Amino acid sequence: MSKLFLGPSMRRIAxxxxxxxxxxxSPLAAAGDPxxxxxxxxxxxxxxxxxxxGRNKKGPxxxxxxxxxxxxxxxxxxxxxxxxxxxxxxxxxxxxxxxQPAKQxxxxxxxxxxxxxxxxxxxxxxSYLSTLH
Amino acid sequence: xxxxxxxxxxxxxxHRSLWSGxxxxxxxxxxxxxxxxxxxxxxxxxxxxCHAGAYGPQLTPYGMRFKLNGxxxxxxxxxKVPVSGQxxxxxxxxxxxxxxxxxxxxxxxxxxxxTDNLGGYVKIEADHTGHNTYNTKLSNVDLRFVAKExxxxxxxxxxxxxxxxxxxxxxxIAALPNAALIGPPGVTGTLLNPSSPNTLTDRVIGASVYGxxxxxxxxxxxxxxxxPTSQQDRLGYNINGDPGKLGDTGYFRFAYMKDLKxxxxxxxVVALTTKRQLPRSGPSxxxxxxxxxxxxxxxxxxxxIVQASYVNIMERRxxxxxxxxxxxxxxxxxxxxxxxxxxxxxxxxQTYGVVLTHMLSTGPRDAVRYTPYxxxxxxxxxxxxxxxxxxxxxxxxTIANLKIAATWFRFTRFNGRYTNIFGAPPGALPTSAGxxxxxxxxxxxxx
Numbered sequence: 001m002s003k004l005f006l007g008p009s010m011r012r013i014a015x016x017x018x019x020x021x022x023x024x025x026s027p028l029a030a031a032g033d034p035x036x037x038x039x040x041x042x043x044x045x046x047x048x049x050x051x052x053x054g055r056n057k058k059g060p061x062x063x064x065x066x067x068x069x070x071x072x073x074x075x076x077x078x079x080x081x082x083x084x085x086x087x088x089x090x091x092x093x094x095x096x097x098x099x100q101p102a103k104q105x106x107x108x109x110x111x112x113x114x115x116x117x118x119x120x121x122x123x124x125x126x127s128y129l130s131t132l133h
Numbered sequence: 134x135x136x137x138x139x140x141x142x143x144x145x146x147x148h149r150s151l152w153s154g155x156x157x158x159x160x161x162x163x164x165x166x167x168x169x170x171x172x173x174x175x176x177x178x179x180x181x182x183c184h185a186g187a188y189g190p191q192l193t194p195y196g197m198r199f200k201l202n203g204x205x206x207x208x209x210x211x212x213k214v215p216v217s218g219q220x221x222x223x224x225x226x227x228x229x230x231x232x233x234x235x236x237x238x239x240x241x242x243x244x245x246x247x248t249d250n251l252g253g254y255v256k257i258e259a260d261h262t263g264h265n266t267y268n269t270k271l272s273n274v275d276l277r278f279v280a281k282e283x284x285x286x287x288x289x290x291x292x293x294x295x296x297x298x299x300x301x302x303x304x305x306i307a308a309l310p311n312a313a314l315i316g317p318p319g320v321t322g323t324l325l326n327p328s329s330p331n332t333l334t335d336r337v338i339g340a341s342v343y344g345x346x347x348x349x350x351x352x353x354x355x356x357x358x359x360x361p362t363s364q365q366d367r368l369g370y371n372i373n374g375d376p377g378k379l380g381d382t383g384y385f386r387f388a389y390m391k392d393l394k395x396x397x398x399x400x401x402v403v404a405l406t407t408k409r410q411l412p413r414s415g416p417s418x419x420x421x422x423x424x425x426x427x428x429x430x431x432x433x434x435x436x437x438i439v440q441a442s443y444v445n446i447m448e449r450r451x452x453x454x455x456x457x458x459x460x461x462x463x464x465x466x467x468x469x470x471x472x473x474x475x476x477x478x479x480x481x482x483q484t485y486g487v488v489l490t491h492m493l494s495t496g497p498r499d500a501v502r503y504t505p506y507x508x509x510x511x512x513x514x515x516x517x518x519x520x521x522x523x524x525x526x527x528x529x530x531t532i533a534n535l536k537i538a539a540t541w542f543r544f545t546r547f548n549g550r551y552t553n554i555f556g557a558p559p560g561a562l563p564t565s566a567g568x569x570x571x572x573x574x575x576x577x578x579x580x
């Protein structure tokens with residue numbers, strides 16, 4: 001059986017295509033304003049999460065968070081509770097997770113967050129997080 | 134600092150060259166750092182996460198929580214060496230006297246976590262004392278045991294114990310004078326003020342139990358005793374500044390604090406009561422500090438940060454002896470004095486900032502205790518402009534930090550007046566309050 005081999009540039013193009021397709025299929029991510037979401041990130045998330053790739057704080061880097069399997073940043077020490085989930089951080093999953101206290105969404109998690117109750121702020125945040133690739 | 138202040142205040146005019154030392158010491162206080170790179174290495178956080186200006190000292194709500202959690206928060210990547218250093222070079226131009234440029238301070242910080250429940254902050258400070266000599270002393274100490282993530286009636290609860298050497302230094306809101314590292318200078322002053330004559334700051338040892346309930350209600354109870362003069366001497370302090378012997382000392386703190394992410398506000402009360410023998414072989418004075426503090430922070434998206442605080446501490450004194458003046462006057466047996474500090478800080482992109490501080494030290498007339506005019510009132514201001522280019526998530530380096538600051542310290546009233554504040558006799562050169570002013574430029578490097 002023949003295999004399809006892609007060079008690095010082709011892989012990037014393919015990944016971008018997949019991401020674009022996913023964005024188009026994700027109304028939650030598309031509903032918000034990424035610029036406003038950057039402000040929400042700074043006031044709600046930035047103390048514990050960096051957006052730089054490979055930069056982990058109390059929480060793991062948010063670079064590439066949308067579409068990433070939960071608990072998959074290799075050099076971050078996750079809680080058992082999060083590591084045991086089979087979640088993928090789709091916009092829908094992030095919306096569910098962030099709209100309630102973290103310890104309610106994932107009992108046993110290390111994350112201390114009371115949840116984001118403002119629907120617009122949450123849409124904006126998800127839209128911003130979707131740009132972090 | 135405060136012991137110098139008292140001595141200088143009582144000096145004859147021939148010693149006026151020393152008065153610039155008052156301003157210098159205040160400037161050093163204003164440049165004190167709390168942004169410790171060892172904490173950044175431990176947590177993976179940027180200095181700017183805990184401090185509004187990336188070099189400190191003004192705390193964000195996140196920084197307050199780090200302090201409340203006993204300096205134990207971590208990024209979970211194993212043990213980090215809890216050691217940092219700081220060097221400060223300062224050019225000082227006093228209103229009267231020669232300008233100087235010196236490496237004014239070198240600090241060693243032992244700061245960080247030992248376990249999930251044990252952490253601390255210890256500062257060892259070497260201050261330039263002239264002629265290329267330095268005096269090394271044990272500065273602030275705050276060692277903590279903390280129990281986190283407890284629950285009471287379904288609400289979050291944090292309980293901890295702090296062992297520290299300055300009442301108020303351990304406070305999370307960091308508005309009280311010992312936590313803000315500055316208080317109104319003058320010839321009288323409260324127990325909680327690090328600028329008071331014979332201050333308790335760094336010369337006592339105490340322990341307190343604190344709790345934070347539901348993330349908003351903060352309470353603390355503790356006690357202190359002064360270090361023996363021999364120990365103060367060994368720790369680098371001149372025994373002329375001895376705070377005296379303390380007995381039946383109690384510290385109480387209660388505050389409401391609300392973190393709204395984009396804003397923060399708090400309101401609190403504080404009390405410190407003691408019986409003090411100063412000198413130690415003398416009679417005992419009953420002293421009780423009662424104070425309140427209000428703070429507000431606009432944090433927004435951290436582009437423009439505005440922080441405001443006001444602290445008013447009243448001290449009631451019942452003197453153990455009746456002093457007799459040279460003209461047969463008897464000094465009052467009771468007095469009430471006040472220390473007030475109002476501070477406004479604006480920070481742009483956590484990099485550029487301006488800090489305005491207005492300080493009042495006031496008390497009743499007392500011709501015996503407060504020579505030459507019987508008026509202890511003093512008014513002063515501290516104005517600082519700073520640049521802190523590093524310490525953010527996207528900074529060139531996260532293992533070191535830099536702050537360049539220009540500070541203007543000014544007195545508008547000392548010993549109750551602006552002119553001839555030390556009562557120089559006719560023919561002698563009088564000193565005005567403005568002669569105590571000073572301007573400085575400093576560069577601080579933390580690593």
